[in-house]
Amino acid sequence: MIIHVKNLVKRYGDLVALDHLSLDIKEGEIFGLLGPNGSGKSTAINCILSLLNYDKGDVEIFGKKMTPDAYDLKRDIGIVMQNVAVFDELTVYENIDYFCGLYVRDRAERKRLVEEAVAFVELDQFRKFYPKKLSGGLLRRLNIACGIAHKPKLIILDEPTVAVDPQSRNKILEGIERLNAQGATIVYTSHYMEEVEQICSRIVIMDKGRIIASGTQEELKAMITLGEKITVEAFSIEEEQLHQLRELTGIVSVDHMDNRLVIKSDKGNNNLETVLEFLKSHQIGFGRIYSEMPTLNDVFLEITGKQLRD
Numbered sequence: 001m002i003i004h005v006k007n008l009v010k011r012y013g014d015l016v017a018l019d020h021l022s023l024d025i026k027e028g029e030i031f032g033l034l035g036p037n038g039s040g041k042s043t044a045i046n047c048i049l050s051l052l053n054y055d056k057g058d059v060e061i062f063g064k065k066m067t068p069d070a071y072d073l074k075r076d077i078g079i080v081m082q083n084v085a086v087f088d089e090l091t092v093y094e095n096i097d098y099f100c101g102l103y104v105r106d107r108a109e110r111k112r113l114v115e116e117a118v119a120f121v122e123l124d125q126f127r128k129f130y131p132k133k134l135s136g137g138l139l140r141r142l143n144i145a146c147g148i149a150h151k152p153k154l155i156i157l158d159e160p161t162v163a164v165d166p167q168s169r170n171k172i173l174e175g176i177e178r179l180n181a182q183g184a185t186i187v188y189t190s191h192y193m194e195e196v197e198q199i200c201s202r203i204v205i206m207d208k209g210r211i212i213a214s215g216t217q218e219e220l221k222a223m224i225t226l227g228e229k230i231t232v233e234a235f236s237i238e239e240e241q242l243h244q245l246r247e248l249t250g251i252v253s254v255d256h257m258d259n260r261l262v263i264k265s266d267k268g269n270n271n272l273e274t275v276l277e278f279l280k281s282h283q284i285g286f287g288r289i290y291s292e293m294p295t296l297n298d299v300f301l302e303i304t305g306k307q308l309r310d
């Protein structure tokens with residue numbers, strides 16, 4: 001077990017930001033902490049890392065109790081925080097060198113590691129740039145390089161792609177997968193379900209400081225009744241027909257808005273066929289029709305009654 005968290009409670013005055021949070025993160029995982037803004041992800045990370053005091057609970061990292069002065073553990077942890085934390089007066093190279101130097105004293109070894117980190121985040125041509133000259137995406141990549149240059153065994157990234165362009169975002173996600181392939185255990189927090197779906201091997205979904213579901217994507221999606229979402233471009237359909245459609249076996253809900261019919265069905269096998277047959281037999285004209293599998297947003301929606309993102 002790389003991280004073991006038991007019954008963590010954190011209060012800010014009357015607000016319970018973490019409500020008996022328990023987590024176990026295993027070696028080699030890309031572990032996703034998914035939840036809407038304010039659900040407690042950053043608070044959880046900061047408490048796990050002993051950057052924030054908590055009211056109750058236990059945190060162990062690499063099998064040892066985590067404390068603010070557990071420097072031996074910190075050597076093997078890489079942290080990439082939500083807010084970019086680099087020095088404006090240092091260049092790209094100097095920033096990475098500074099952070100790497102907190103853990104690696106040997107100069108030759110450090111030079112090798114910093115060069116590797118510069119290449120890893122593809123900032124070679126920007127090595128002499130000062131942070132103020134970098135775009136948002138490049139700055140995020142520098143932030144990541146500073147957190148990982150010392151080759152930690154555990155890397156914790158708190159929303160590393162917020163306000164990043166799609167190209168940089170993809171590079172960041174690919175980079176995280178490569179770090180994992182090289183042996184690092186990853187903890188990744190996000191409110192973007194697409195990112196978590198793309199890279200995480202196991203996921204915990206949080207809401208209001210509590211874990212509401214956990215498992216692999218497949219396990220999470222198997223927890224809900226929704227099996228398939230069928231969207232049909234349907235220009236004219238009568239209320240009575242919508243009613244009949246709702247009554248069909250396997251259909252969970254039917255909504256018609258802006259000439260779009262959205263039909264949610266259970267996990268049966270022939271739902272698309274059932275819908276098509278209904279449309280044809282009632283001579284309802286339709287354009288494009290497609291079916292989608294549930295997303296993690298659907299999981300969140302079914303459990304909490306609200307969207308993951310507003």
Ligand SMILES: Nc1ncnc2c1ncn2[C@@H]1O[C@H](COP(=O)(O)OP(=O)(O)OP(=O)(O)O)[C@@H](O)[C@H]1O
Binds near residue numbers: 012036039040043
């Ligand atoms: N220093 C603080 N003082 C008071 N309340 C706080 C403080 N930091 C966070 N909170 C509150 O605690 C709750 C959890 O916040 P937290 O930042 O951990 O959530 P999050 O899931 O990381 O969201 P985000 O993605 O917006 O950072 C929120 O209701 C937030 O307003």
